[in-house]
Amino acid sequence: MTTLAFATRDSSTMVRRQLKRLIRYPAMTVQLIITPVIILLLFVFVLGGALGAGIGGGRAGYVNYIVPGILLMTAATAATGTAVMVATDMTEGIIARFRTMRISRASVLTGHVAGSVIQQLLSMTALILIALAIGFRPNANPLEWLATIGLLTLFALAISWLSVALGLKSPTPEAAGNAPMPLLLLPFLGSGFVPTDSMPTVLRWFAEYQPFTPIMETVRGLLLGTPIGHNGIIAIAWCAGIAAVSYLWAKSIFNKA
Amino acid sequence: MTNLAIAANGLRKSYGDKVVLDGIDLAVPEGTIFALLGPNGAGKTTTVQILSTLIPADGGSVRVAGHDLTGNPDDVRGAIGVTGQYSAVDKLLTGEENLLLMADLKHLSRADGKRRAAELLERFDLVEAARKPASTYSGGMQRRLDLAMTLVGDPRLIFLDEPTTGLDPRSRREMWRIVRELVAGGVTIFLTTQYLEEADQLADRIVLLDHGRLIAEGTAEELKRRIPGGHIELTFTDPHLLDAARGLLPAGVADPEALTLQVPSDGGVRSIRELLARLDQNDIDIDAMSVHTPDLDDVFLTLTGQQKEKEATR
Numbered sequence A: 001m002t003t004l005a006f007a008t009r010d011s012s013t014m015v016r017r018q019l020k021r022l023i024r025y026p027a028m029t030v031q032l033i034i035t036p037v038i039i040l041l042l043f044v045f046v047l048g049g050a051l052g053a054g055i056g057g058g059r060a061g062y063v064n065y066i067v068p069g070i071l072l073m074t075a076a077t078a079a080t081g082t083a084v085m086v087a088t089d090m091t092e093g094i095i096a097r098f099r100t101m102r103i104s105r106a107s108v109l110t111g112h113v114a115g116s117v118i119q120q121l122l123s124m125t126a127l128i129l130i131a132l133a134i135g136f137r138p139n140a141n142p143l144e145w146l147a148t149i150g151l152l153t154l155f156a157l158a159i160s161w162l163s164v165a166l167g168l169k170s171p172t173p174e175a176a177g178n179a180p181m182p183l184l185l186l187p188f189l190g191s192g193f194v195p196t197d198s199m200p201t202v203l204r205w206f207a208e209y210q211p212f213t214p215i216m217e218t219v220r221g222l223l224l225g226t227p228i229g230h231n232g233i234i235a236i237a238w239c240a241g242i243a244a245v246s247y248l249w250a251k252s253i254f255n256k257a
Numbered sequence B: 001m002t003n004l005a006i007a008a009n010g011l012r013k014s015y016g017d018k019v020v021l022d023g024i025d026l027a028v029p030e031g032t033i034f035a036l037l038g039p040n041g042a043g044k045t046t047t048v049q050i051l052s053t054l055i056p057a058d059g060g061s062v063r064v065a066g067h068d069l070t071g072n073p074d075d076v077r078g079a080i081g082v083t084g085q086y087s088a089v090d091k092l093l094t095g096e097e098n099l100l101l102m103a104d105l106k107h108l109s110r111a112d113g114k115r116r117a118a119e120l121l122e123r124f125d126l127v128e129a130a131r132k133p134a135s136t137y138s139g140g141m142q143r144r145l146d147l148a149m150t151l152v153g154d155p156r157l158i159f160l161d162e163p164t165t166g167l168d169p170r171s172r173r174e175m176w177r178i179v180r181e182l183v184a185g186g187v188t189i190f191l192t193t194q195y196l197e198e199a200d201q202l203a204d205r206i207v208l209l210d211h212g213r214l215i216a217e218g219t220a221e222e223l224k225r226r227i228p229g230g231h232i233e234l235t236f237t238d239p240h241l242l243d244a245a246r247g248l249l250p251a252g253v254a255d256p257e258a259l260t261l262q263v264p265s266d267g268g269v270r271s272i273r274e275l276l277a278r279l280d281q282n283d284i285d286i287d288a289m290s291v292h293t294p295d296l297d298d299v300f301l302t303l304t305g306q307q308k309e310k311e312a313t314r
């Protein structure tokens, strides 16, 4: 077999390792969805009336408005789990064992990334189902749904590599749990919960140029028919860029350690 | 000349200002058990980590299993198996899944992997626990699983970093049996331990590591011979007999309180017989006698003690 074939085989072995772990301990996945669901319910039922009135459309309109932001938040929460999992894994002897074996080095990380993407997609699916139950009414056609899934998967991939890198960089699993925190704030500091033009200048400037905003705007456009404009391209570029940089970063930390 | 499984020259490693390995030479012939013996913090784990490609050395040249450590780490990895000091099993997976994971990573076919896993579960007495998560295993079971995982790819050179630390006496003996079996099959074992008895029991060759330097090297017998300390202790019923014996054996050290006399001796049968004959000729009755041959503990404590003194005077 060629080196590439071995690398592929090692990666798929590591992906299977990660999936087995996820299947064996479903609680690890389930607990990640709890926070975003609470935030969804909180914002819709407690604040939704007032915020919905502000953007026009009332509580029903507000459910539609915040789903894209909460979706990204769901992915980011799952990523927190990944960072902790990676940091924990690194403290375990099994990683040292892998390092003394003749296997493709990145395969360990690939396993975590694949597991993380799957976790994020499952969490986002669960969130969408709950949102539909409380009044989320997207008007997307199948093609738009497909595009949404594609973009969110790309986003999940980017966030996975980022959280793997953060997990590797963290000295302890506890620190790893906090490292992706800013990601959870990005939907708030963007167009996730209220339109950016309601914000003070500095914040607004940040909100408009940070990566989550074009992604949320694109998802919103695809699912609800709001204008997308250049956001689609910018969203894809951000995701691809974050994924690529994080991949290189994660790989270099892992090889150095 | 036999081939060397490990040949290291001038191995060095520091962490910041702290010199952990200060120029170590190792020569481990194939098919033998080599023990690296040292107290906590001596640098044993660091040595194993370097030799097994986990961390780079700061200096020195090393060949492991015929491959240059820095030039061809992947070839070295292909030839070795490592059981580290701390458990290296995936605790979230079952014992069997851990073994199958290793089989996959060793690129065995599915059927071969299954067969090998079943074989190892049997051999390491883990059949009953095979389907339980490794997190539920006792320390001894985890240790066995750990070693079983190391053996999946049939490595020719195995590193065992303190393989029996924390095991009860029975599990320890079990581990020793397995190690002997492996060597009988032609495998080379590089073992670290804090237990002198373990090195004595298993190793063909022992090196003593202290503060990052090798302070002694040889077989267990050679090391024991390096230090005096073998003696015969004679106990008497009254002080007059002790005095008489002391006059007869001026090299002895007397303890008037305990009525004992320690006479230096190699502990051999001939010298004991001669000693008893001399006492007999002089009508000196002894109450009791015990022979103390130096064990590795003496060697260890003496040599590591000397090292400390040397360092203190430097």
Ligand SMILES: Nc1ncnc2c1ncn2[C@@H]1O[C@H](COP(=O)(O)OP(=O)(O)OP(=O)(O)O)[C@@H](O)[C@H]1O
Pocket: B015, B018, B020, B038, B039, B040, B041, B042, B043, B044, B045, B046, B047, B085, B194
């Ligand atoms: N990553 C590290 N950073 C700094 N110092 C280290 C590091 N690893 C080891 N050391 C130091 O190097 C010395 C040797 O450590 P090592 O783990 O090799 O000892 P050891 O002989 O295996 O001890 P033990 O019997 O306790 O396992 C110790 O003083 C330790 O503090």
Ligand SMILES: [Mg+2]
Pocket: B044, B045, B046, B085, B161, B162
């Ligand atoms: Mg150690």
